[in-house]
Amino acid sequence: MSLSHLNDRGEANMVDVSDKSVTQRKAVAEGYVSMQPRTLELIQSGEHAKGDVFAVARIAxxxxxxxxxxLIPLCHPLALSKVQVDFYIEADKNRVRIESLCKLSGQTGVEMEALTAVSVAALTLFDMCKAVDPDMTISGIQVLSKEGGKRRRQNGSLGASQ
Known part of the structure; x- marks a missing residue:
């Protein structure tokens, strides 16, 4: 399998999707922000000095x-029909799990958009809390599932679409 973003001369190239069929496409991604228990408490209780951290990170x-x-040079501009960003507090692990869902009817997938949603939400959460907890970590950003097009990905495996 060759890299699709390189042309015959090995130069960067935006993939031509004009011959692809328009299909319903969906991708889900996740990532984690680990922090001190007190930081998690401040976010959860709404007592953080910067306000509703999740609301701001969701919009971001x-x-x-x-x-x-x-942001990503060779990504196609897409007319997204749905973007959802959710936060799940995992108090036993002192972290927040961020999950994004992106959907559209189009000729190319939305994995990069789902990954970007999680990444920017995590960075915003970090930015809003860094004064309280500068040792937070962002990790585990990955695509959980993708649907539409020729291939389907579910829980880390790639296979033929059904």
Whole structure:
């Protein structure tokens, strides 16, 4: 299998999707922000000095997905029909799990948009809490599933679409 973003001369190339069929496409991604228990308590209780951390990070993640092609050079600009960013507190692990869902009807997948949504939401959460907890870590950013097009990915495996 060759890299699709390189032309015959090995130069960077935006993939031509004009011959692909328009299909329903969906991708889900996740990532984690680990922190001190007190930081998690401040976020969860709404007592953080900067306000509702999840609300701001959610908007940032949605905006990140919408601006993905401005950030990643060879991504196609997409007319997303749905972007959802959710946060799950995992108190036993002192972390927040971020999950994004991106959907559209189009000719190319939305994995990069889902990954960008999680990444920007995680960075925003980090930014809002770094004064309280500068040792937070962001990890585990990955695509959980993808649907539409020729291939389907579910839980880390890639296979033929059904």
């Amino acid at each position: 993640g949605i905006q990140g997905a919408k601006r993905c092609s401005d």
